[in-house]
Amino acid sequence: MLLNLLIFSVSVSIQWVSCHPNPHIVIVGSGAAGVAAATRLLKNNFTNITILEAESRIGGRIHSVKFGEAYVDLGANFCHGEKNNIVYSLTKDLGVLKNFPTEYRFLRSNGEILDKATASKVIKFEESVAFLEKHEKCKNLSSVGECLKIKSGDFIKSAENPKETEIFSEAYDWVESSVCSLNAAFDLNDLNITSAFQDSEGDQNLKWKGHGYKTILDIMMEKFPNAENPLPIDEKIFLDKEVTNITNWREDTATVLTNDGDKYEADHVIFTPSLGVLKASHKNLFEPDLPEDKVKAINGIGFGAIVTIIMHFPVKWWDGPADFPVMWTTEHKEKLKEENLEWLSTMTGTVQAENNTHVILSWYGGKYVPHIETLSEEEVRKGLIHLLNLFFSPRFNVTMPDKIIRTLWYSNPHFKGTYSYESVKGFLKAGVKLPETLSKPLLKNNKNLSILFAGEATSPDHFSTVHGAIESGYREADRLINFYNTKL
Template sequence: MSTCAFSPPALKSKETARIVIIGAGPAGIAAATRLLEQGFKNVRILEAENRIGGRINSIRFADSIVDLGAQWCHGEAGNVVYERCKDLNVLQRTEGFAKAWRFVRSDKAQLSEEALYSLQKIAEDIIPDETVPPLDYSWGDYLTQRYWQEVDKLPNVDRALARELFENFKNFQCSIEGSDHLFEVSGRSHHEFVESKGDMDIHWCDKGYKTFLRVLMNSKQDEPNDLGVLNGRVELSKRIAQINWEGAQELQLRCWNGELLQADHVICTVSLGVLKEQHEKLFVPALPEAKVRAINALKLGTVNKFLLEYGSEQPMPKDWPSVNFLWSEQDLQELRGSKRFWLESVGYFHIVICQPRLLEGWIIGEHARHMETLPEEEVLEGLQWLFRRCLPFDMPQPVRFLRTQWHSNPNFRGSYSYRTTQADAVRTGPWDLEAPLVDAVGKPRLLFAGEASSKTHYSTVHGATETGWREADRLNAYYTRDSKPTA
């Protein structure tokens, strides 16, 4: 007589399997909504914050909504966010927005059109396309080598200016990568990250990125507290302190308030920063070596925003949609010796679509983490000093100011992930973060989603969403597979 080769899913079914998702960011919401679509009945999300959204956080500010986290839908082709929302009249193209950048030096001088054209064009052109073979060294090494190769071909180039512009360019690249610097960013990852072609900065106008979550949940757009198909399934302010996945039976979860819960499957979507800080305490028994290697070697950088709301109108001149800051070597040395040293990593400010009285600025890396520790007044005072120092016109005091603190928040510990040269060296990557922990007969018990586990779209909302769907599909495949006894 033949025997069944695996524990029969019939013991648990889509109706009875208890699935707990940790985290109500895009990955968690995508997983939950897809599981419900697939017919699972017992699905709940536990979220540490007192709101849903995770690193999507759209709030009321100034004349409408601002996004403290994810702000743009990056690209069109192969971007699931774009595909879901393109016909809903909620997205606004911004093509050309990033083209009219202004550059000022620390002595208020503006970069001439000529200098800007030749040097900025070099910076734009050195970004490799997919035809360039995978790089076996860092992204920073590659860009530095290519930039100076091209600059050296220019006649009469001002090398000091070229250096200032390159520092600003690297700062911008770091804000894309989420890295402290570019010399730890894997060059190889640039071959494996798949950019969605099309407009890279599609905006949600006055509705905010949370619109996408509402589309996923099918909630009523005019009822802020409606969670659509997830109504009654999301528990807020419920931080998980421990996940015990020992044995082959149900998993035990302990919340920070001591409450105990059981589940047949857990999908963990917490950020890489939370995994780095918590994994030794969070998981009992400890996670397998390969997963720990990925957690240690991949990184989650810090990128923060400044939002300045002005009284009646935008103080930036009409033909200044944005401004980048360049520092001469001497001024930089002076700045580094002062208490305002962190301003070195403020790369640029720009106006915000659908928010006529707002200015948004960006800061990256170690200095962003330092900025988070300063009192808000000191941060604003520093930014006002920067404006006075570099801008050739006066900037009034804003009526309201806000800065983000993604690293200080224990539920995030950073902004978005990137692949490091160290990860390449130890042959790890998002695939090790993704790998589910299965029992002896292949049942996925502890599953992992979240942007850092995406091989091709990490660091983005579309990547996070895909990972949530991926893990829902993994459970669905387990419960719908052919369970006939094998010979």
Template sequence: MKLLLLLTTLCVFFFQHYCEADHHKLVIIGAGSSGIAAATRLLENDFTDFIILEAENRTGGRIFSVPFGNGIVDLGAQFCQGEKNNIVYETVKDLDVLKHHDNGTYVNLYTKFKIDKNVTETINNLFDSIYENVEDDVKESSLQEYFVKRFTNAINKLYSDSPKLLEFAKDCTDFFLGAICSIEGAFNASDISPHESYEEIPGDQYMHWNGKGYKTFLDVLMKKYPNPNESLPIDDKILLNKEVANVDWRTENSNSSKVAIKCSNGETYYAEHVIVTVSLGVLKENLETMFNPRLPIEKVRAIEDIGFGAISEIHLWYEHSWWPENLTLMNFIWTEQERRTLRDNGLEWYLNVLSLAPQIGNRNELCLWIAGDDVPKIEQLPDSEILSGITYIFDLFLRKDYNITQPSKILRSKWHSQPHFRGSYSYPSIKMNANNTLREDLGNPLLYPNTTKPIVFFAGEATNPHHFATVHGATETGFREADRILKLYKTQ
């Protein structure tokens, strides 16, 4: 009898311990900006029964600030975009961590002849006016088709009496298509819809963190900065290296939970609700295996239709800087003959190297911006081959004017090849426009069977209908889903 009582007591103990350890009201999948935002909103409203499962060995998601050279480099998000009603700006504006963008010197590099400053300004302004002012009734199916048509018409009129400048302007076309890919996060501008719902926030679009890194924003959200003593109790809730393999969202589990979150390492966590904040790239790649049962057709269509690509950065650190002190940006404008030569030699990936810019807050560092079809290939190349390509480009465009030295260090972003991201950020694809797909279809929660009660919530930049592809957009969605959770429990 005593043995039976002892065994019963042990069973109760282990059952209670199991439930306390693995059963929560809420599990948040992902500790990026949207996941952290949701967690901070919940904690500030005394909702504490949750954990965050993070697949990486770090927090931040596509905010990735790392030491490099003698400063901090952002391999992911870099700029705070806009000021009025921007949650990032509003959160940190009084802490003297953001600095306004300095126009500095913009240079278009061209091997046939030196480009006058006024021509550079004219051609860059023309790009801005076409790209930033797409007509509502545009008939073209893609942004590439729209831009090329209007840009070609404009330069033909602008330089009709100057064949030399007209040739240069035509050679700028491919560079600007690459710039569009860089801004939108697509591999090819022919896949981008000219119709989009993005709303630019007024104010400086390129405010930087003055060498402190974008991680500063997350530290402020979690109240770790400026006073660590006021930090929210969030660190103990974040479990790193917990890659979620499956969300079983319509099962009756032994402990009466409604959702089973299964990790790749075999661990399972149970919750009444779950907020999924993984990137759209991860959803695309794992669409058939990540959710059981399969997601509703409207959500599947949203995941498939919304565009998601990648851009890349290459950071170079030199013992001594060799570029002009006031330089802001140098753009590489290839001639048609140069393009043909590279393609014939299997080196077309060089054409995806668009620009170089000094790193703010780190005088001895340059950043190369990479965008286009070959980004996935470039991510797989060894550093030696990357440096060989950079040497070729610098020799072609810069050697005659600068005493270029070899970099001491190289650091690269590889968002597309990383299985926990599979890209940089989302964009409006032509498929979205053709199928009338809305981002709200991705952001709407899944409901308990035969009820109006939500069970699985979705956050992340791709679910934001107006501020996608931004940190402030991702943060807004984290707050949005946390508010849904709070409202749900407030009404119970």
């Protein structure tokens, strides 16, 4: 009897192993979405995975580098929210996130610090942009840019004295740069006035205590907090492998070609590069061509960039946190034009890097972002010195930065920008959100799954965020897992 049970047990075990699927899955990209998809698959015993990464590092638009006393982030910076946020869910018990209270001190280019009452009014004006579609005069308008001009006019009229009128007039440019930076849009006339984005409740600006956003990658790969038994993902990642073509995707196996001439036959492909890459290269990347609805989604969703400039100083010359939003006086803006430094006018402000006492971060958004990326290092330094002298020297004993990092997301062909936004051209088509269309998998001739799409731009509700990217990676991994589970 015991012998019969053992034979039966061995037979069932052998049968399960032989039936358990292990298709070859090629994941293009090792950013948040790619790592999420790979780790989900590995945890469900799908081990025949190849991850092709165009860069010489993993992380995609998560890029943490050691700078000064700690890590700084050149890409994603903050965990935005807590409820229904997979980043927060994965980290909440690990002590890696912290709220760093903001203490804004508004600076004008003449060195003046706005009084708290005036600064509060400017902040409320900026925050009201999130509710522009409810503005009575904007009900028939489609873009944030159109409505913001109307709202700005009303704001200026609300000034209680000539000084406030002057400051409120200057506030428009700061709000414009801030909203462009927040949404990675070059032009607010292309930013849709209504939004399908769903905020995650809770703190919107949780920071990584100087360890960098790379921490979330380590958590997903089970290298943190305990690195003794990580998932076997490193051996499956191949760096400096730019995918140039995905052919025969309607057939049983697709062929993935890389820039060094290598070929990979895949039962399934999970494609995670940015929407910017799809906009620039989809005609050359896929053979046969993508379906028309997919192309319309690629063209209809907005995608832009911001620039982050990070400065390290030999000594800390500012008092307290360096949370300084900045506004340009009309006089100084005119001088910027004369000196070919107009790009400086798009800086939204500075903050001190967390756990990094000598480092200040600054962000630039709007139409000059592509231009800023073309500047030489010396031109960037010249501009920053001009800015520091104008805004800070009247009040602080400023020293000049000894190290500077500037991001180049827009000009990098592996990204072509930072993240997606809702374009006026069409976030909704026939009642369907374009990210949903973008996320639809391509099918083989036999109706099985061929190419699956992940990444923040495929998230209907959490686009532009890391948690949206991770959710999308899990979504596509689950799609494959469920596909094979139904076949067993």
